[in-house]
Amino acid sequence: MSKKIICAELINKFEKIFQCPICSSPMGIVDLKSLICSNNHTFDIAKQGYVNLMTRSLASRYDKELFESRKIIAESGFFEPLYRMVSEWIKNDVRLEEETVKILDTGCGEGSHLSRIKQKISSHSTGEVLGVGIDIAKEGILVAAKHHSNMIWCVADLAHSPFKSNTFDVILNILSPANYKEFQRLLNDNGIVIKVVPRSDYLKELREVFFDEPEKQSYSNQKIVRRFNANFETVDMFRLCYSVSLSKALISPLIRMTPLSWSATAEKIEALLNMNLSEITIDLDVLIGKK
C-alpha cells in the first residue's frame, strides 16, 4: 500500500479530531485523497504520507540536513533518559486501557521524540495510542513521514492548528516554542502538557566553543518556566542532567542539529570538529502541567 493511502486511512479513522484551519468547520477524508472541510477548503494528502494544512507560507531555516542530523542524534540514544521519564509519567497519569490515547507533539520536527515515546507507551498499553505530530517546517515532516507511517504527520501552524478543542490527552512540547492559548484549547480536561526546556548547561561544550562572551555561553530558562506556570497548574517538574559519550561520527550531526551553530564562524566549527569532544552535557527541565 502506498504511503499516501496509509496516511489517508489513518486520518480517515481519526477524522473527528480535525477542524479546518481556515474556517474551523469539521473535516473529512474524500476519496482517500484529500482532507476537506464542510466549506470545501481542501488539503491534499501528499504522496510521501503527510498532510499540509498551512494557511500561509512561512520561511524556515530548518532544513533537511538539520532534521536528518537530529534523527541520527536521537537514534544514538541521546535523549533516551528523557523518553523514559516522559513515558513513565504518561503511563502513570493517563488511563491507557480505556480508549485511544491521543498524543500531540507540537513542533515535532523529524518525529524522533514522538515516535520513541509512543513506542514506549504502546508496549505497556492494551488500548490504542495515536501519535500526531505537527511542525511548520515541511522538511521535518518529510523526514518524519518517511520513517514512521503509523502516525499522523501534519505541516501546520500552531497558531492556526487544524484540530478540534478538547481533543488530546497529552501535548508534548519538546525544545520547541509553545502556544499556550492553543494548548489550553486542544487539551482535554484531564489531559497533561509536557514541556521540555533547556537549562543552562544544555550542550554547554558547544556553547563554550561557539560563543566568546560568557553571558552567551550560559542560558537561563527562568522566563519560559514562569510563563508555563502562569498558564498551567504545574503538577510536577524535574531536572534531567546527564552526559552522553560521543563517538567521532556524531560530532558533525550534533553541530548540524542545533541553531546554536548558525551564528558560529567556519573556524569555530572546524575547531570543534578537531577537538575530539568525547562527551556532551544534556541539561533539561521537564515541566508537567494541567489545565
Ligand SMILES: [Zn+2]
Ligand atoms: Zn474550511
